[in-house]
């Protein structure tokens with residue numbers, strides 16, 4: 471059984487999907503705790519599924535590095551096999567990335583390396599592309615520069631808003647993340663074999 475800690479910053483719809491799937495006996499992973507860098511709306515999903523949560527606000531620390539040390543401490547108390555960034559909107563300091571790698575995944579709503587960063591869906595709309603995608607990557611010390619574990623194209627439809635496109639992308643993200651977690655648990659995906 472793979473043990474996960476999931477980090478969020480927002481509404482946590484992808485977290486909720488993972489928590490719901492983890493309730494099924496055939497899912498080979500469990501979420502030990504949910505963490506956030508703020509009082510995220512998505513923490514309500516952890517409460518509903520009776521999963522412990524913790525919040526480490528960046529604004530409570532003099533530096534990002536100090537924040538990272540506390541975040542890392544909170545994560546490591548749960549001794550997870552894998553940490554999943556699911557709408558976690560803070561860049562992690564190198565010390566945190568190094569301590570958690572290679573068991574540190576991020577889901578991103580674009581076909582990386584296209585549209586990295588915090589506003590991928592808006593950027594895809596603005597660029598006028600006819601398709602974008604979803605990616606699951608290993609997190610490195612760059613910004614969305616880690617090796618791609620899984621990704622899938624998603625069409626941009628005429629009249630798409632950021633919201634309609636993001637919703638379409640999220641449905642693919644959820645499936646990709648589930649498949650990656652199942653692959654890791656089954657030994658088909660070996661994170662240590664990816665270059666970082």
Ligand SMILES: Nc1nc2c(c(=O)[nH]1)N[C@@H](CN(C=O)c1ccc(C(=O)N[C@@H](CCC(=O)O)C(=O)O)cc1)CN2
Nearest residue numbers: 558559560561562578587588609610611612613614615
């Ligand atoms: N060391 C890394 N940390 C994180 C990565 C990563 O690739 N390396 N991915 C992000 C998730 N992410 C994209 O997938 C992402 C999230 C946020 C930002 C960003 O610029 N954040 C700003 C604040 C932006 C805001 O609050 O709107 C910041 O951290 O100051 C870039 C990429 C998670 N962490």
Ligand SMILES: NCC(=O)N[C@@H]1O[C@H](COP(=O)([O-])[O-])[C@@H](O)[C@H]1O
Nearest residue numbers: 480481482483484557577578579587
């Ligand atoms: N750069 C990181 C990034 O953009 N992450 C994205 O935030 C969304 C969170 O949605 P949710 O809060 O509804 O799960 C997801 O689409 C995730 O890929």
